[in-house]
Amino acid sequence: MTPFQVSAANLVESSPHEFCACASDLGITVAMLASTGWPAYIVVPGLGNGMHFVPVSRCTRDGDLLHVRYRQSMGCAELKIFND
Numbered sequence: 001m002t003p004f005q006v007s008a009a010n011l012v013e014s015s016p017h018e019f020c021a022c023a024s025d026l027g028i029t030v031a032m033l034a035s036t037g038w039p040a041y042i043v044v045p046g047l048g049n050g051m052h053f054v055p056v057s058r059c060t061r062d063g064d065l066l067h068v069r070y071r072q073s074m075g076c077a078e079l080k081i082f083n084d
Contacts, residue, residue: 004028004039008047011079019047020067020080028081038068038081048077 006026011019028039042053053070060066070079 003041003043003052005043005045008044011044011047014080017048017076018078018080019044020082022082022084024084026081042070042079044079048072049075051075053077053079 006021008019010025011021014020023033038055040055044053049072051073053072055068056071057069058065058067059069065083067080067082070081072078
């Protein structure tokens with residue numbers, strides 16, 4: 001499986017060790033979500049301990065997906081990607 005790579009420059013640090021971005025700003029498209037779903041893991045070079053991020057939870061409201069939260073393997077950094 002090919003990792004989904006994101007530049008740290010596209011992320012905003014919303015609180016210590018928590019970063020966020022909109023899916024469209026990262027190149028996650030509706031077509032991608034329809035064919036393969038959300039990335040199984042994300043690589044952000046130079047962020048945290050350098051290991052990949054894996055999905056840990058999804059936030060929904062009235063059946064609509066609001067965001068997916070990823071946590072860095074063996075680390076404390078989190079990445080919240082909003083479903084825009």
